Amino acid sequence: DAGVTQSPTHLIKTRGQHVTLRCSPISGHKSVSWYQQVLGQGPQFIFQYYEKEERGRGNFPDRFSARQFPNYSSELNVNALLLGDSALYLCASSLEWQGFYEQYFGPGTRLTVT
């Protein structure tokens, strides 16, 4: 079975630009969450989407937005990129929205902002 897939694998952008990251969850999983992982730290929660609706949002500025499509895939958008947005962006899917369901993480998208 295919796991969570993310694209692109790596991305280099310039300050002020916009970026879109994509995630395909495991088949049958309805919940998608996004995390940001800065080097040397644990992942930090950005968003959770379930059945196309935002279920939760972490402490991130409005430059960060996301959406979930009818097929449960998801996009994370970041506007007006800052150097500090350089990080590994992880997508996780789970069967349902509750936290006692296992979350399956993708390999991540490495974003570098120059």
Place this chain on the structure above:
Amino acid sequence: DAKTTQPNSMESNEEEPVHLPCNHSTISGTDYIHWYRQLPSQGPEYVIHGLTSNVNNRMASLAIAEDRKSSTLILHRATLRDAAVYYCIRYRPGSGATNKLIFGTGTLLAVQP
């Protein structure tokens, strides 16, 4: 406060058992304990979770103290592939109706051949 406390790093020898401790002294009665691990250059991977009773699966065992203020992840026979950062995470159902996981900095496990 969803804080857990783990040692920054631990070492183990291959094929020996590994006990990874986690302190969660402010845990409430409904909080779950989750363990995830992150191998180099990969996303985190679910290991195990529990509420009150000890739990076993194909990857590991989770021993939860009777007062639930601490827990231990047990890898029965460490392999080189188990070298990773291990995260102990508290999850509180109903907290904002999300599955948000709050990761700390975890324990970096080194496995020596």
